[in-house]
Amino acid sequence: MKRIELTRKRIILLCMFLAIFVIGTVLIFITPISVKATYNKTVQTSDGVTISFNVFEPKTGGANKKVIILGHGVMSNKEMLKGYAIDLAAAGFVAIPFDFRGHGQSTGVLDWQLLTYDIEAIITYINSRPDIDSSNLGYLGYSMGGVGLQVVNESTDFKCFIGAGTRFSTNLRKGSSSAPLNILMILGRYDELITPEDLKIGLSDYTGIPVADLDVNKLYGSFQDGNASMIYLDDLSNHVLGNWDPDFIREARNFAMNTFPDVQPIDENFYANIRLFILSFQLLGGFGFFVLIIDPLSKLILKQREEEFFKLDLEDGKTLTIGSKTLGYSLIFGIPGIIIFIPIILIVFLATAGFVSALLFGQAFGILILLWRMGKKKNIKLTEIIRKPFKISRNNLVRQFLLGLILAILLTLIIYLSGGLNYIGMIPSVLKIPWIPLFLIINFIIFMIFGLLFHGVLQNKFETDFKSILKVSSLIFGFPFLYMFTYLFIVSLLMRSFFYFGSFIPFAIPLFLMNAFLSTLIYQKTDNIIAGAIVNTLFFTLMICTISPYQSGLSFILGFFR
Numbered sequence: 292m293k294r295i296e297l298t299r300k301r302i303i304l305l306c307m308f309l310a311i312f313v314i315g316t317v318l319i320f321i322t323p324i325s326v327k328a329t330y331n332k333t334v335q336t337s338d339g340v341t342i343s344f345n346v347f348e349p350k351t352g353g354a355n356k357k358v359i360i361l362g363h364g365v366m367s368n369k370e371m372l373k374g375y376a377i378d379l380a381a382a383g384f385v386a387i388p389f390d391f392r393g394h395g396q397s398t399g400v401l402d403w404q405l406l407t408y409d410i411e412a413i414i415t416y417i418n419s420r421p422d423i424d425s426s427n428l429g430y431l432g433y434s435m436g437g438v439g440l441q442v443v444n445e446s447t448d449f450k451c452f453i454g455a456g457t458r459f460s461t462n463l464r465k466g467s468s469s470a471p472l473n474i475l476m477i478l479g480r481y482d483e484l485i486t487p488e489d490l491k492i493g494l495s496d497y498t499g500i501p502v503a504d505l506d507v508n509k510l511y512g513s514f515q516d517g518n519a520s521m522i523y524l525d526d527l528s529n530h531v532l533g534n535w536d537p538d539f540i541r542e543a544r545n546f547a548m549n550t551f552p553d554v555q556p557i558d559e560n561f562y563a564n565i566r567l568f569i570l571s572f573q574l575l576g577g578f579g580f581f582v583l584i585i586d587p588l589s590k591l592i593l594k595q596r597e598e599e600f601f602k603l604d605l606e607d608g609k610t611l612t613i614g615s616k617t618l619g620y621s622l623i624f625g626i627p628g629i630i631i632f633i634p635i636i637l638i639v640f641l642a643t644a645g646f647v648s649a650l651l652f653g654q655a656f657g658i659l660i661l662l663w664r665m666g667k668k669k670n671i672k673l674t675e676i677i678r679k680p681f682k683i684s685r686n687n688l689v690r691q692f693l694l695g696l697i698l699a700i701l702l703t704l705i706i707y708l709s710g711g712l713n714y715i716g717m718i719p720s721v722l723k724i725p726w727i728p729l730f731l732i733i734n735f736i737i738f739m740i741f742g743l744l745f746h747g748v749l750q751n752k753f754e755t756d757f758k759s760i761l762k763v764s765s766l767i768f769g770f771p772f773l774y775m776f777t778y779l780f781i782v783s784l785l786m787r788s789f790f791y792f793g794s795f796i797p798f799a800i801p802l803f804l805m806n807a808f809l810s811t812l813i814y815q816k817t818d819n820i821i822a823g824a825i826v827n828t829l830f831f832t833l834m835i836c837t838i839s840p841y842q843s844g845l846s847f848i849l850g851f852f853r
Contacts, residue, residue: 297587308579315573316708322566325350325558326380331396336412338405343396343720344389344413345369347380349557355424357551360413361388362406364434364456364534366643366794366838368395370716371534374563375431378544381558384551385423389413391435393841396720400640401840406438414442429547432457433533434484443472450517451475451550453543456482456533459493471517475546477539478507479528483783483793490522514549521546531794535714537563570709577705582812585698589816592694594687600818601680603747605665610752614766617744621657621774628656633848635733641726642847643839644832647795648733654774655740662743676743680820691817695825698813703830719836727836735828741771742810742820750811760811767807775799802831 297305320328329346336342348356359379361372369388376386391409392399399405410430418425429451432439437457443449444463451473459476466472474497476490487507495502497520498511505511505522512518528536540563548554606613632652636645663673681688703717711717719727745767753759776796783792810823817823 301583301587305580305583308576308583311576312573312580312705313576315569315576319566319569319573319709319713322569323377323381323558323560323562326377328377332416334412334416336392336399336405336408338408340392340399340405340409340412341397342389342392342409342412343369344387344416345373345376346385346387347373347376348385349380349383351557352383352422354422355427356385356422357383357427357429357554358385358387358417358423358425359429359431359453359547360410360417360439361386362391362410362430362432362436362439363388363394364436365394365401365840367434367534368716368837370395370712371714372431372433373713374535374537374566375540375543377566378540378562379431379547381560381562382544382548382556383554384429384547387413387417390720395716395837396718398720398722399841401842401846403435403438406435407442410439410442427551429453429550431455431543431547434530451547453477453546455539455543456485456530458485459490459497461493461496463493463497465497466512466516466518468515468517471514471550473512473514473517473519473546473550475521475523475542477523477525477533477542479525479530479533479536479539481529481793482533483530483789485530487522487524494520494522514552519546519549529793529797530790531797535563535567537561537567566713570713573709574705577709581698581702581705584701585813585816588697589694589813589822592697593690593817601683601747601820602751603662603676603679603743605662605669605671605676606748610749610766613744613749613752614770616661617658617770618773620661621654621770622777624657624660625650625653625774625778628653631656635729636844636848638844639726639729640841640843641723641730641836641839642842642844644726644730644835645839645844646847647835648730648737650775650778651737651771652733653778654771655737658740658744665748679747680739680742683819688821691819691821692825694817695822698822699826699829702809702826703833706830715834715837717830717833717837719833720841722841723836723839727832730832730836731828734832735824738806738810738824738827738831739820741767742814742824745770745807746810746814746820746823750814755815760808760815764804764808764811767811768803771806772799772803775803798834802834806831 327350333341363372369390372388376388379386390397393401426448428449430439430443431453433455437454443452447470450471453475455477491502491505507522507524510521512520523542525538533539629649632649639645662676666676707717750763753763779792783789806827813823
């Protein structure tokens, strides 16, 4: 085994970043200390679906606790609403975020007509707790979770409805002092689905005030009369960011507190901003440790020889020329690549994950065509280009896969313990697990194709210093991002809705940046693209499979034509 020489400086930095990550991890799970969190509880719906939910509540308090149920949006899960739940619990409420059927850890297939059954199952759990006042409930629905307004409208046990990025129905029961129904609709100015004018129609019906006379950020009615209503418009947010927007969370908490003035806050602090700071602190430590550990792990596991260095001498042109060709071939041949991928979307029950992989496969297909053209000029067959990363000694090949797997697991744990458990959710349900191996294979192929061009050709035109790594990473980030940006924009124009554009782009930016930087760094340390492809494949696959509802590909595709 190769001896690793760790400098004192590297050891100190490794320990420092690891300590930062561990401290951040502890802090994010105990903040606030006044709130008790119970994870992964389950309850059955009337039609046999298992609904997973978390409970956040004050550590102190007696009977007659007030409850706020939290319903998430499509391509979302209960973890995305954890920020709302924590601040509501600190304000004295029992907050229960849950996974709708087909989402997160819940079972079942996404069926919009049956989502109210899931809410009713949570109410069944609430009724089983003697310390909860089940006749004084609130509901917060984000996007798709706004379907809870149907349940709220039919039950006077609900005293308030808070909708974030969701629609405001008409013909609702009118609140009164004896049967309150206070309504708050929260919206980002750049929401891709709903406009303030859409919400004003529902507010007009509820208040009896003409639409033309209604304003945003103005309270109508009163909490004393049980008919308070308002549209809160946030100037800086869009649809998907409403999951975590501190202003959204603050307004929701304050509205719930005004609805139930007898609920005493156990903690006056507002934790959304504090937790975002802790997350940044945690990620700094986690990624810093990961970047620093790549080099010693590579030296420990790999036994490389100079002749096994992977490089493709296919293009003598300038970097700008290669980049232009890459983007051009991606955009031109992306559509045929996506069409080739459609049968896979049709057979899988993780259609959103299939859609994302299809978009990336479209670009990978265009890159394959470009590599074929480059190879033709050099009299090198495409099959030889594809096989070259694997044409190393069997021992080194095994070590490349082993290193990639170790690094992939380490990175996935860092992401899972930080944003994965606290802001996004990153563990697919049992129903989704059988489909994950298929997506692992597909995405590994995609990232390997990217690596052939981005690293085998492009990166070798740069030096090996850190500044060059940043330059290469920026270029590699730009190609997939511009391609994805263009295609999602076209899809949005055709659908006359920017929902997918606004939903995917905020996720695409950090994902592509991380993919680009890590694969560039790992290639420099390993002289091959295999380990980097494995690292990117694991966390990327878990991410897209988790946010993907359990839904047939056919129903997903038909949704584009509704």
